[in-house]
Amino acid sequence: METIIIIVFLAGYLAITLEHNLKIDKLIPALAMMALLWAIIALTHMDVFNVNTELRQLEPTHLEEILLHHLGKTAEILVFLLGAMTIVEIIDYFDGFATIKGFIKTKSKRKLLWLFSVLAFILSAIIDNLTATIVLITILQKVINDRETRLWFAGMIIITANAGGAWSPIGDVTTTMLWIANKVSALQLVEHVLIPSIVCMVVPVLIASQFKAFKGNIDSDVSNLEESKSKYGATMLYLGLGAIVFVPFFKTVTHLPPYVGMMLSLAVVATFAEIYSNSKFSMSNVDGEGDDSVGHHSPVHSSLSKIELPSILFFLGILLAVAALESLGILFHYAESLNTAIPNTDIVVMLFGVGSAVIDNVPLVAASLGMFSEPMDNPLWHFIAYSAGTGGSMLIIGSAAGVVAMGMEKIDFFWYLKKIAWLALIGFVAGALTFVFLRDFILNA
Numbered sequence: 414m415e416t417i418i419i420i421v422f423l424a425g426y427l428a429i430t431l432e433h434n435l436k437i438d439k440l441i442p443a444l445a446m447m448a449l450l451w452a453i454i455a456l457t458h459m460d461v462f463n464v465n466t467e468l469r470q471l472e473p474t475h476l477e478e479i480l481l482h483h484l485g486k487t488a489e490i491l492v493f494l495l496g497a498m499t500i501v502e503i504i505d506y507f508d509g510f511a512t513i514k515g516f517i518k519t520k521s522k523r524k525l526l527w528l529f530s531v532l533a534f535i536l537s538a539i540i541d542n543l544t545a546t547i548v549l550i551t552i553l554q555k556v557i558n559d560r561e562t563r564l565w566f567a568g569m570i571i572i573t574a575n576a577g578g579a580w581s582p583i584g585d586v587t588t589t590m591l592w593i594a595n596k597v598s599a600l601q602l603v604e605h606v607l608i609p610s611i612v613c614m615v616v617p618v619l620i621a622s623q624f625k626a627f628k629g630n631i632d633s634d635v636s637n638l639e640e641s642k643s644k645y646g647a648t649m650l651y652l653g654l655g656a657i658v659f660v661p662f663f664k665t666v667t668h669l670p671p672y673v674g675m676m677l678s679l680a681v682v683a684t685f686a687e688i689y690s691n692s693k694f695s696m697s698n699v700d701g702e703g704d705d706s707v708g709h710h711s712p713v714h715s716s717l718s719k720i721e722l723p724s725i726l727f728f729l730g731i732l733l734a735v736a737a738l739e740s741l742g743i744l745f746h747y748a749e750s751l752n753t754a755i756p757n758t759d760i761v762v763m764l765f766g767v768g769s770a771v772i773d774n775v776p777l778v779a780a781s782l783g784m785f786s787e788p789m790d791n792p793l794w795h796f797i798a799y800s801a802g803t804g805g806s807m808l809i810i811g812s813a814a815g816v817v818a819m820g821m822e823k824i825d826f827f828w829y830l831k832k833i834a835w836l837a838l839i840g841f842v843a844g845a846l847t848f849v850f851l852r853d854f855i856l857n858a
Contacts, residue, residue, distance in 0.1 A: 443730030483736035496675035502716035509650030534577035542578035568833035579802025599661035613844030739783030748784035766804025770811035806837035
Protein backbone atom coordinates (compact mmCIF):
# COMPACT_ATOMS: atom_id res chain seq x y z
CA MET A 414 0.00 0.00 0.00
CA GLU A 415 2.94 2.32 0.51
CA THR A 416 3.39 2.40 -3.28
CA ILE A 417 -0.19 3.66 -3.71
CA ILE A 418 0.38 6.24 -0.96
CA ILE A 419 3.48 7.56 -2.74
CA ILE A 420 1.70 7.61 -6.13
CA VAL A 421 -1.20 9.64 -4.67
CA PHE A 422 1.24 12.05 -3.03
CA LEU A 423 3.32 12.52 -6.20
CA ALA A 424 0.18 13.01 -8.32
CA GLY A 425 -1.10 15.68 -5.92
CA TYR A 426 2.34 17.28 -5.78
CA LEU A 427 2.52 17.39 -9.59
CA ALA A 428 -0.90 19.04 -9.74
CA ILE A 429 0.30 21.68 -7.27
CA THR A 430 3.45 22.47 -9.26
CA LEU A 431 1.46 22.64 -12.53
CA GLU A 432 -1.12 24.99 -11.01
CA HIS A 433 -0.69 27.63 -13.73
CA ASN A 434 -0.83 25.09 -16.57
CA LEU A 435 -3.87 23.24 -15.22
CA LYS A 436 -5.58 26.50 -14.20
CA ILE A 437 -6.64 24.84 -10.92
CA ASP A 438 -5.90 26.54 -7.61
CA LYS A 439 -3.24 24.56 -5.75
CA LEU A 440 -5.40 24.33 -2.61
CA ILE A 441 -7.70 21.85 -4.44
CA PRO A 442 -5.10 19.10 -5.09
CA ALA A 443 -3.55 19.78 -1.68
CA LEU A 444 -6.83 19.18 0.16
CA ALA A 445 -7.78 16.20 -2.04
CA MET A 446 -4.34 14.62 -1.60
CA MET A 447 -4.49 15.04 2.17
CA ALA A 448 -7.96 13.51 2.48
CA LEU A 449 -7.13 10.58 0.18
CA LEU A 450 -3.89 9.74 1.97
CA TRP A 451 -5.50 9.58 5.41
CA ALA A 452 -8.52 7.69 3.96
CA ILE A 453 -6.24 5.02 2.49
CA ILE A 454 -4.41 4.70 5.81
CA ALA A 455 -7.71 4.32 7.69
CA LEU A 456 -9.41 1.91 5.25
CA THR A 457 -6.40 -0.41 4.91
CA HIS A 458 -5.54 -0.26 8.64
CA MET A 459 -1.91 0.65 7.95
CA ASP A 460 0.42 0.94 10.94
CA VAL A 461 1.22 4.50 12.00
CA PHE A 462 4.15 5.69 14.09
CA ASN A 463 5.49 8.51 16.20
CA VAL A 464 9.09 9.50 15.54
CA ASN A 465 11.14 9.43 18.74
CA THR A 466 13.75 12.08 18.00
CA GLU A 467 15.89 11.21 21.02
CA LEU A 468 16.18 7.49 20.23
CA ARG A 469 15.90 8.06 16.46
CA GLN A 470 13.35 5.31 16.06
CA LEU A 471 9.68 4.80 15.19
CA GLU A 472 7.16 4.05 17.95
CA PRO A 473 3.73 2.53 17.08
CA THR A 474 0.66 4.61 17.93
CA HIS A 475 -3.08 4.84 17.14
CA LEU A 476 -4.48 6.56 14.05
CA GLU A 477 -6.74 8.98 15.96
CA GLU A 478 -3.91 9.94 18.28
CA ILE A 479 -1.36 10.66 15.55
CA LEU A 480 -3.89 12.53 13.39
CA LEU A 481 -4.91 14.71 16.31
CA HIS A 482 -1.22 15.34 17.08
CA HIS A 483 -0.48 16.51 13.54
CA LEU A 484 -3.69 18.56 13.35
CA GLY A 485 -2.64 20.36 16.54
CA LYS A 486 0.81 21.15 15.17
CA THR A 487 -0.68 22.35 11.88
CA ALA A 488 -3.30 24.46 13.66
CA GLU A 489 -0.55 26.26 15.59
CA ILE A 490 0.94 27.43 12.29
CA LEU A 491 -2.39 28.33 10.71
CA VAL A 492 -3.67 30.33 13.71
CA PHE A 493 -0.34 32.18 13.84
CA LEU A 494 -0.60 33.03 10.13
CA LEU A 495 -4.23 34.14 10.50
CA GLY A 496 -3.21 36.59 13.25
CA ALA A 497 -0.28 37.98 11.25
CA MET A 498 -2.37 38.33 8.07
CA THR A 499 -5.13 40.15 9.96
CA ILE A 500 -2.67 42.64 11.48
CA VAL A 501 -1.26 43.35 8.01
CA GLU A 502 -4.77 43.89 6.62
CA ILE A 503 -5.61 46.26 9.50
CA ILE A 504 -2.50 48.30 8.65
CA ASP A 505 -3.63 48.37 5.03
CA TYR A 506 -7.17 49.36 6.12
CA PHE A 507 -5.69 52.60 7.48
CA ASP A 508 -3.45 52.91 4.38
CA GLY A 509 -0.45 52.58 6.68
CA PHE A 510 1.91 51.26 4.00
CA ALA A 511 1.60 54.58 2.14
CA THR A 512 3.93 55.91 4.86
CA ILE A 513 6.77 53.98 3.22
CA LYS A 514 6.47 56.24 0.16
CA GLY A 515 7.92 59.02 2.31
CA PHE A 516 11.30 57.27 2.23
CA ILE A 517 11.53 57.73 -1.55
CA LYS A 518 13.32 61.04 -2.14
CA THR A 519 15.64 60.23 -5.07
CA LYS A 520 15.19 59.85 -8.83
CA SER A 521 18.44 57.92 -9.33
CA LYS A 522 17.70 54.38 -10.50
CA ARG A 523 20.75 52.97 -8.72
CA LYS A 524 19.81 54.61 -5.42
CA LEU A 525 16.23 53.46 -5.85
CA LEU A 526 17.48 49.90 -6.44
CA TRP A 527 19.31 49.94 -3.12
CA LEU A 528 16.39 51.64 -1.36
CA PHE A 529 13.81 49.11 -2.57
CA SER A 530 16.21 46.23 -1.86
CA VAL A 531 16.85 47.33 1.73
CA LEU A 532 13.14 47.99 2.30
CA ALA A 533 12.28 44.54 0.90
CA PHE A 534 14.92 42.91 3.11
CA ILE A 535 13.71 44.61 6.30
CA LEU A 536 9.96 44.53 5.63
CA SER A 537 9.94 40.85 4.64
CA ALA A 538 11.57 39.95 7.95
CA ILE A 539 8.61 41.52 9.77
CA ILE A 540 5.49 41.14 7.63
CA ASP A 541 6.76 38.13 5.56
CA ASN A 542 8.22 38.16 2.07
CA LEU A 543 4.89 37.78 0.24
CA THR A 544 3.28 40.85 1.83
CA ALA A 545 6.47 42.90 1.52
CA THR A 546 6.58 42.13 -2.21
CA ILE A 547 2.95 43.20 -2.68
CA VAL A 548 3.51 46.46 -0.79
CA LEU A 549 6.73 47.40 -2.60
CA ILE A 550 5.53 46.53 -6.11
CA THR A 551 2.39 48.59 -5.46
CA ILE A 552 4.65 51.54 -4.55
CA LEU A 553 6.94 50.73 -7.50
CA GLN A 554 4.02 51.08 -9.92
CA LYS A 555 3.46 54.63 -8.65
CA VAL A 556 7.15 55.58 -8.83
CA ILE A 557 8.36 54.13 -12.15
CA ASN A 558 6.40 54.55 -15.38
CA ASP A 559 8.63 52.58 -17.78
CA ARG A 560 7.50 48.94 -17.66
CA GLU A 561 10.85 47.39 -18.70
CA THR A 562 12.63 49.23 -15.89
CA ARG A 563 9.87 48.21 -13.48
CA LEU A 564 10.35 44.54 -14.40
CA TRP A 565 14.01 44.73 -13.42
CA PHE A 566 13.13 46.33 -10.09
CA ALA A 567 10.41 43.72 -9.46
CA GLY A 568 12.88 40.91 -10.14
CA MET A 569 15.35 42.32 -7.62
CA ILE A 570 12.57 42.80 -5.05
CA ILE A 571 11.80 39.07 -5.30
CA ILE A 572 15.42 38.15 -4.55
CA THR A 573 15.84 40.60 -1.67
CA ALA A 574 12.44 39.89 -0.12
CA ASN A 575 13.14 36.15 -0.04
CA ALA A 576 16.58 36.81 1.45
CA GLY A 577 15.01 39.01 4.13
CA GLY A 578 12.41 36.41 5.05
CA ALA A 579 14.96 33.64 5.60
CA TRP A 580 16.62 35.00 8.75
CA SER A 581 13.49 35.93 10.68
CA PRO A 582 11.15 33.47 12.46
CA ILE A 583 8.22 35.55 11.17
CA GLY A 584 9.63 36.36 7.72
CA ASP A 585 8.61 33.25 5.80
CA VAL A 586 6.15 30.40 6.28
CA THR A 587 9.03 27.90 6.29
CA THR A 588 11.01 29.68 9.01
CA THR A 589 7.79 30.05 11.00
CA MET A 590 7.24 26.28 10.67
CA LEU A 591 10.75 25.54 11.95
CA TRP A 592 10.31 28.01 14.80
CA ILE A 593 6.91 26.70 15.91
CA ALA A 594 8.21 23.12 15.68
CA ASN A 595 10.98 24.10 18.13
CA LYS A 596 13.70 23.33 15.61
CA VAL A 597 15.13 26.87 15.82
CA SER A 598 14.98 29.64 18.38
CA ALA A 599 14.51 33.25 17.27
CA LEU A 600 17.87 34.51 18.54
CA GLN A 601 19.91 31.60 17.18
CA LEU A 602 18.18 31.81 13.80
CA VAL A 603 19.04 35.50 13.51
CA GLU A 604 22.61 34.88 14.69
CA HIS A 605 23.30 32.12 12.16
CA VAL A 606 21.29 33.22 9.13
CA LEU A 607 21.30 37.04 9.14
CA ILE A 608 24.78 37.52 7.64
CA PRO A 609 24.33 34.81 4.94
CA SER A 610 20.99 36.42 4.04
CA ILE A 611 22.63 39.86 3.79
CA VAL A 612 25.25 38.36 1.45
CA CYS A 613 22.46 36.70 -0.56
CA MET A 614 20.88 40.16 -0.96
CA VAL A 615 23.96 42.35 -1.44
CA VAL A 616 25.83 40.28 -4.04
CA PRO A 617 23.02 40.26 -6.69
CA VAL A 618 22.22 43.94 -6.02
CA LEU A 619 25.89 44.92 -6.40
CA ILE A 620 26.08 43.11 -9.73
CA ALA A 621 22.71 44.43 -10.95
CA SER A 622 23.58 48.02 -10.01
CA GLN A 623 26.12 47.97 -12.86
CA PHE A 624 23.48 47.07 -15.44
CA LYS A 625 22.18 49.60 -17.95
CA ALA A 626 18.65 49.17 -16.57
CA PHE A 627 19.72 50.81 -13.30
CA LYS A 628 21.68 53.73 -14.73
CA GLY A 629 20.33 57.27 -15.04
CA ASN A 630 17.18 58.71 -13.48
CA ILE A 631 13.50 57.79 -13.56
CA ASP A 632 11.02 59.98 -15.45
CA SER A 633 8.32 60.40 -12.79
CA ASP A 634 8.35 63.04 -10.05
CA VAL A 635 8.76 61.25 -6.71
CA SER A 636 7.90 64.42 -4.79
CA ASN A 637 4.27 64.13 -5.88
CA LEU A 638 3.62 60.71 -4.32
CA GLU A 639 0.29 60.73 -2.52
CA GLU A 640 0.34 60.45 1.24
CA SER A 641 -1.67 58.10 3.44
CA LYS A 642 -5.43 58.61 3.14
CA SER A 643 -5.82 58.21 6.90
CA LYS A 644 -4.24 60.45 9.53
CA TYR A 645 -3.65 57.31 11.59
CA GLY A 646 -1.78 55.51 8.78
CA ALA A 647 1.73 55.98 10.17
CA THR A 648 0.62 55.18 13.72
CA MET A 649 -1.04 51.92 12.66
CA LEU A 650 1.98 50.97 10.51
CA TYR A 651 4.45 51.27 13.38
CA LEU A 652 2.01 49.78 15.89
CA GLY A 653 1.30 46.79 13.64
CA LEU A 654 4.95 46.13 12.81
CA GLY A 655 5.90 46.51 16.47
CA ALA A 656 3.15 44.09 17.50
CA ILE A 657 4.40 41.42 15.09
CA VAL A 658 8.03 41.88 16.21
CA PHE A 659 6.84 41.54 19.82
CA VAL A 660 5.76 37.92 19.27
CA PRO A 661 9.26 36.28 19.37
CA PHE A 662 10.01 38.16 22.61
CA PHE A 663 6.71 36.97 24.08
CA LYS A 664 7.58 33.36 23.25
CA THR A 665 11.08 33.71 24.69
CA VAL A 666 9.79 35.08 28.00
CA THR A 667 6.67 32.94 28.48
CA HIS A 668 7.73 29.76 26.57
CA LEU A 669 4.18 29.63 25.20
CA PRO A 670 3.51 28.73 21.54
CA PRO A 671 3.95 31.71 19.15
CA TYR A 672 0.27 31.83 18.19
CA VAL A 673 -0.60 32.91 21.75
CA GLY A 674 1.62 35.98 21.44
CA MET A 675 0.26 36.68 17.96
CA MET A 676 -3.30 36.65 19.29
CA LEU A 677 -2.29 39.12 22.02
CA SER A 678 -0.67 41.38 19.40
CA LEU A 679 -3.77 41.15 17.23
CA ALA A 680 -5.98 42.10 20.20
CA VAL A 681 -3.84 45.20 20.90
CA VAL A 682 -3.74 46.31 17.25
CA ALA A 683 -7.48 45.64 16.84
CA THR A 684 -8.25 47.72 19.95
CA PHE A 685 -6.46 50.75 18.53
CA ALA A 686 -8.07 50.12 15.13
CA GLU A 687 -11.52 50.29 16.73
CA ILE A 688 -10.62 53.43 18.66
CA TYR A 689 -9.26 55.18 15.56
CA SER A 690 -12.15 54.09 13.36
CA ASN A 691 -15.19 56.32 12.95
CA SER A 692 -17.43 53.36 12.15
CA LYS A 693 -20.76 52.90 13.89
CA PHE A 694 -21.30 49.67 15.73
CA SER A 695 -24.72 48.92 14.24
CA MET A 696 -25.33 45.37 13.05
CA SER A 697 -26.39 46.36 9.55
CA ASN A 698 -24.56 49.63 8.77
CA VAL A 699 -27.66 50.74 6.79
CA ASP A 700 -26.71 54.38 6.63
CA GLY A 701 -23.38 53.53 4.96
CA GLU A 702 -21.49 55.98 7.13
CA GLY A 703 -17.95 55.42 8.30
CA ASP A 704 -14.92 54.17 6.47
CA ASP A 705 -15.69 50.47 6.55
CA SER A 706 -16.64 48.22 3.68
CA VAL A 707 -20.34 47.59 3.30
CA GLY A 708 -21.53 44.77 5.51
CA HIS A 709 -18.82 45.20 8.14
CA HIS A 710 -19.19 47.22 11.29
CA SER A 711 -15.54 47.36 12.34
CA PRO A 712 -12.08 47.57 10.71
CA VAL A 713 -11.26 44.16 12.22
CA HIS A 714 -14.21 42.49 10.46
CA SER A 715 -13.27 44.22 7.22
CA SER A 716 -9.65 43.02 7.56
CA LEU A 717 -10.68 39.45 8.36
CA SER A 718 -12.72 39.33 5.16
CA LYS A 719 -9.61 40.15 3.09
CA ILE A 720 -7.09 37.64 4.43
CA GLU A 721 -5.83 34.90 2.10
CA LEU A 722 -7.98 31.97 3.18
CA PRO A 723 -6.99 29.92 0.08
CA SER A 724 -3.38 30.02 1.32
CA ILE A 725 -4.47 28.89 4.79
CA LEU A 726 -6.39 25.93 3.29
CA PHE A 727 -3.42 25.07 1.06
CA PHE A 728 -1.11 24.94 4.09
CA LEU A 729 -3.66 22.77 5.92
CA GLY A 730 -3.77 20.30 3.03
CA ILE A 731 -0.06 20.12 2.29
CA LEU A 732 1.10 19.94 5.93
CA LEU A 733 -1.33 17.13 6.83
CA ALA A 734 -0.47 15.30 3.58
CA VAL A 735 3.23 15.36 4.48
CA ALA A 736 2.24 14.34 8.03
CA ALA A 737 0.63 11.20 6.56
CA LEU A 738 3.97 10.19 5.01
CA GLU A 739 5.73 10.96 8.27
CA SER A 740 3.25 8.87 10.28
CA LEU A 741 3.86 5.85 8.05
CA GLY A 742 7.60 6.17 8.61
CA ILE A 743 8.23 6.80 4.90
CA LEU A 744 10.10 10.08 5.49
CA PHE A 745 12.16 8.51 8.28
CA HIS A 746 13.33 5.66 6.03
CA TYR A 747 13.86 8.04 3.10
CA ALA A 748 16.11 10.21 5.28
CA GLU A 749 18.20 7.18 6.22
CA SER A 750 18.57 6.23 2.54
CA LEU A 751 19.44 9.82 1.61
CA ASN A 752 22.09 10.04 4.33
CA THR A 753 23.61 6.79 3.07
CA ALA A 754 23.63 7.95 -0.56
CA ILE A 755 24.83 11.52 0.20
CA PRO A 756 26.73 11.57 3.53
CA ASN A 757 27.34 15.35 3.26
CA THR A 758 24.20 17.00 4.67
CA ASP A 759 25.29 20.41 3.31
CA ILE A 760 24.80 19.10 -0.23
CA VAL A 761 21.42 17.63 0.72
CA VAL A 762 20.25 20.94 2.18
CA MET A 763 21.47 22.92 -0.84
CA LEU A 764 19.55 20.50 -3.05
CA PHE A 765 16.52 21.38 -0.91
CA GLY A 766 17.14 25.02 -1.87
CA VAL A 767 17.35 24.20 -5.57
CA GLY A 768 14.26 22.00 -5.20
CA SER A 769 12.31 24.84 -3.62
CA ALA A 770 12.74 26.81 -6.86
CA VAL A 771 10.96 24.06 -8.78
CA ILE A 772 8.36 22.97 -6.22
CA ASP A 773 6.85 24.69 -3.20
CA ASN A 774 9.23 25.14 -0.26
CA VAL A 775 6.49 24.54 2.34
CA PRO A 776 6.16 20.77 1.74
CA LEU A 777 9.95 20.47 1.44
CA VAL A 778 10.46 21.95 4.89
CA ALA A 779 7.50 19.97 6.25
CA ALA A 780 9.19 16.83 4.92
CA SER A 781 12.53 17.79 6.47
CA LEU A 782 10.84 17.99 9.88
CA GLY A 783 10.01 14.30 9.55
CA MET A 784 13.31 13.32 7.94
CA PHE A 785 15.84 14.74 10.37
CA SER A 786 15.93 14.32 14.14
CA GLU A 787 18.69 16.77 15.03
CA PRO A 788 18.07 18.76 18.26
CA MET A 789 16.87 22.35 18.46
CA ASP A 790 19.22 24.96 16.99
CA ASN A 791 21.39 22.40 15.28
CA PRO A 792 23.09 24.19 12.34
CA LEU A 793 21.25 21.83 10.00
CA TRP A 794 17.94 23.56 10.78
CA HIS A 795 19.44 27.02 10.28
CA PHE A 796 20.83 25.95 6.91
CA ILE A 797 17.44 24.50 5.90
CA ALA A 798 15.81 27.83 6.84
CA TYR A 799 18.29 29.70 4.65
CA SER A 800 18.15 27.33 1.67
CA ALA A 801 14.38 26.91 1.58
CA GLY A 802 13.83 30.64 2.05
CA THR A 803 16.26 31.93 -0.59
CA GLY A 804 16.42 29.04 -3.08
CA GLY A 805 12.96 29.80 -4.43
CA SER A 806 14.24 33.03 -6.01
CA MET A 807 15.96 31.06 -8.77
CA LEU A 808 12.65 30.62 -10.62
CA ILE A 809 9.79 33.09 -10.58
CA ILE A 810 7.36 30.28 -9.68
CA GLY A 811 9.65 29.07 -6.89
CA SER A 812 8.34 31.37 -4.16
CA ALA A 813 5.13 33.07 -3.11
CA ALA A 814 6.87 36.44 -3.62
CA GLY A 815 7.75 35.48 -7.19
CA VAL A 816 4.27 34.25 -8.02
CA VAL A 817 2.57 37.40 -6.72
CA ALA A 818 5.08 39.65 -8.55
CA MET A 819 4.48 37.62 -11.71
CA GLY A 820 0.77 38.34 -11.41
CA MET A 821 1.08 42.02 -10.51
CA GLU A 822 3.57 42.92 -13.25
CA LYS A 823 2.78 40.16 -15.79
CA ILE A 824 6.42 39.04 -15.70
CA ASP A 825 7.23 36.39 -18.31
CA PHE A 826 8.70 33.14 -16.93
CA PHE A 827 11.48 33.01 -19.52
CA TRP A 828 12.31 36.72 -19.14
CA TYR A 829 12.93 36.11 -15.45
CA LEU A 830 14.88 32.92 -16.20
CA LYS A 831 17.17 34.79 -18.59
CA LYS A 832 17.60 38.10 -16.73
CA ILE A 833 17.18 37.43 -12.99
CA ALA A 834 17.59 33.69 -12.26
CA TRP A 835 21.40 33.68 -12.54
CA LEU A 836 21.62 36.63 -10.14
CA ALA A 837 19.47 34.70 -7.66
CA LEU A 838 21.70 31.62 -8.10
CA ILE A 839 24.87 33.64 -7.44
CA GLY A 840 23.31 35.19 -4.34
CA PHE A 841 22.09 31.78 -3.09
CA VAL A 842 25.51 30.15 -3.49
CA ALA A 843 27.36 33.15 -1.98
CA GLY A 844 25.08 33.12 1.05
CA ALA A 845 25.37 29.34 1.44
CA LEU A 846 29.18 29.49 1.36
CA THR A 847 29.05 32.32 3.90
CA PHE A 848 26.84 30.19 6.16
CA VAL A 849 29.22 27.22 5.98
CA PHE A 850 32.24 29.45 6.66
CA LEU A 851 30.62 31.13 9.67
CA ARG A 852 29.39 27.80 11.04
CA ASP A 853 32.76 26.00 10.73
CA PHE A 854 35.24 28.76 11.50
CA ILE A 855 33.53 31.56 13.44
CA LEU A 856 30.41 30.58 15.41
CA ASN A 857 31.64 27.14 16.43
CA ALA A 858 35.26 28.12 16.96
